[in-house]
Amino acid sequence: MERRTWVEIIRGKLRPPLAVALGSPGEVVELLAGLQINEPTCYQMDLYQADRLRTELRCRNVAAQVVTSPDLWDLHPDFQTVLYPAPLGGERSLKIDMVEQAFHVLLGCPSPRGALIVLSPHEKDELFPGLLKKVFGTVHVTASVQGSVFWCHREGDRPRRRHEVTFQARLGDGPSLRFLSRPGVFSYGRFDAGARALVETMRVEAGDRVLDVGCGCGTNGIFAGLGSGPTGSVAFVDSNLRAVALAEHNARANGLNNFQAIGSSVVGDLPEASFDVVLANPPYYAQGTIAQLFIERSLRLLRPGGRFYLVTKQADQIGPLVAAAFGHTTVVERRGYVVLCATAPARSAKPVTG
Numbered sequence: 001m002e003r004r005t006w007v008e009i010i011r012g013k014l015r016p017p018l019a020v021a022l023g024s025p026g027e028v029v030e031l032l033a034g035l036q037i038n039e040p041t042c043y044q045m046d047l048y049q050a051d052r053l054r055t056e057l058r059c060r061n062v063a064a065q066v067v068t069s070p071d072l073w074d075l076h077p078d079f080q081t082v083l084y085p086a087p088l089g090g091e092r093s094l095k096i097d098m099v100e101q102a103f104h105v106l107l108g109c110p111s112p113r114g115a116l117i118v119l120s121p122h123e124k125d126e127l128f129p130g131l132l133k134k135v136f137g138t139v140h141v142t143a144s145v146q147g148s149v150f151w152c153h154r155e156g157d158r159p160r161r162r163h164e165v166t167f168q169a170r171l172g173d174g175p176s177l178r179f180l181s182r183p184g185v186f187s188y189g190r191f192d193a194g195a196r197a198l199v200e201t202m203r204v205e206a207g208d209r210v211l212d213v214g215c216g217c218g219t220n221g222i223f224a225g226l227g228s229g230p231t232g233s234v235a236f237v238d239s240n241l242r243a244v245a246l247a248e249h250n251a252r253a254n255g256l257n258n259f260q261a262i263g264s265s266v267v268g269d270l271p272e273a274s275f276d277v278v279l280a281n282p283p284y285y286a287q288g289t290i291a292q293l294f295i296e297r298s299l300r301l302l303r304p305g306g307r308f309y310l311v312t313k314q315a316d317q318i319g320p321l322v323a324a325a326f327g328h329t330t331v332v333e334r335r336g337y338v339v340l341c342a343t344a345p346a347r348s349a350k351p352v353t354g
Contacts, residue, residue: 003145006119007034013117013151015080019043019105020064021072021098023085025053031085031119032062042066043075045184047265048239048290068263070242072101073160079105081115086128088121094183097163099131106154113153121147165189171199171223179217179250185243186216186283197334198279198311199223201341207231208276211301213267213294214238218247220279225256228277233258235275239265267297273347275301280310282318291318299325302344310340 011034018040020028028042042064044050050068057064067075082102086095099116106114116136118128123143128150132139136152143149163183169191170176181188187195199220204210204227212221215236225234234256236247241263248261262269278298282291291312298308308326312318315331315338323329326342333339 003143005034006144006146006149007031009142009144009149010083010117010119010151011035013081013115014083015112015115017041017079018081018083019072019075019079021082021084021102024087025049025056027085028053029056029060029062031083032057032064033060038063040064041075041079043072044068045070045242046240047263051265068241070245072098073104075105077105078107079114080107080112081117082106083117083119085119086121091183091188092127093163093188095127096131097183099128099135100161100163103135103154103158104160108154108157113155115151115153118150119144119147120150123147125150167191169196169219174223174226177219177222177254179219179222180246180253181217182242182246185240185246186214186281187219191219193335194311194313194337195219195281197332197337197339198281198309200334201311201332201339202277202279202309203307204228204232204277209274210234211270211275211278211298212236212247213278213280213298214282214290215247215261216240216243216281218243218250218261220281221247221259222251222254222256224277224279225251225259226254230257235259235270236261237264237267237270239263267293267301270301272300273303275306276303277307278302278309280308282310282312288314288317288321292321295321295325299344304344304346306344308340308342308344311337312340313337315340 018037020042050066054066102116125148132152137155139152141150165181168176204224206229208228210224215221215238221234221236238244244261244263251259280294282294322340330341
């Protein structure tokens with residue numbers, strides 16, 4: 001029998017209201033354009049991805065609501081269908097997390113019961129058959145030209161299970177700190193070697209006002225904040241709302257008092273020339289677009305003479321961007337990464353455009 005596409009298989013299985021959990025912006029819009037479902041809700045954890053999705057929806061003239069929050073189960077539990085387009089690779093723990101959270105946003109009663117539909121790019125998927133059976137009970141599967149389609153219905157109720165890992169990290173001879181991490185946030189369950197290289201390179205003085213851009217669960221900013229002491233402060237910024245929540249939790253748990261945690265896709269809503277130190281750990285996707293944003297905003301937010309540190313494995317691409325913005329740049333190689341170090345010039349010496 002000729003295999004069908006995802007859209008052809010699931011079109012008759014969808015009952016509104018529909019929620020789409022994560023998925024790349026292009027993939028989500030392509031699915032919705034083919035399904036033609038009235039006003040679906042698209043959940044994203046990351047503000048940057050959400051902005052891209054809204055742009056794609058407008059370009060394709062597809063009507064949908066885009067919502068962001070740290071967790072899928074933050075949405076009101078009144079959906080008849082949740083559609084989860086699982087990525088080809090991606091984090092196994094996040095896939096498990098999304099399936100278990102989807103259960104709690106589906107209608108359980110009265111009948112009809114809510115359904116979860118998982119689109120897997122694998123023809124023989126090794127994760128979802130067992131996972132869905134464990135969470136939902138009966139699982140149905142259909143092969144597709146694009147992989148596999150799984151669907152199942154909510155049965156009864158089950159306790160919420162929050163996936164999280166606590167790890168410990170220390171800087172030099174300092175105290176060992178504990179950090180809570182969750183799937184979908186950079187460096188889940190460990191102190192990443194790039195982040196470690198960054199904090200080992202940075203210079204933080206008492207009273208410094210520190211900005212941690214792309215903060216993840218907050219390791220870099222927390223080490224810096226402890227170094228700046230009771231007269232210093234830290235601002236944590238990330239486009240991932242789960243990361244922002246974790247940074248706030250970890251800052252409090254590790255004894256920081258003077259801090260703020262901000263969700264932003266453009267590093268906005270902060271006063272210019274208000275920081276002494278900026279720590280930047282940009283993601284390695286978007287072909288340098290996000291790194292460029294981090295660099296430009298950091299230059300505006302640093303006071304003249306303020307210190308900028310950016311960690312990367314793409315020094316050939318990112319180094320010239322830092323040099324163009326800041327001028328002289330020092331390169332420190334550590335733990336297989338490069339930390340680019342620069343000093344913010346006087347405002348009159350180098351005007352900023354953009």
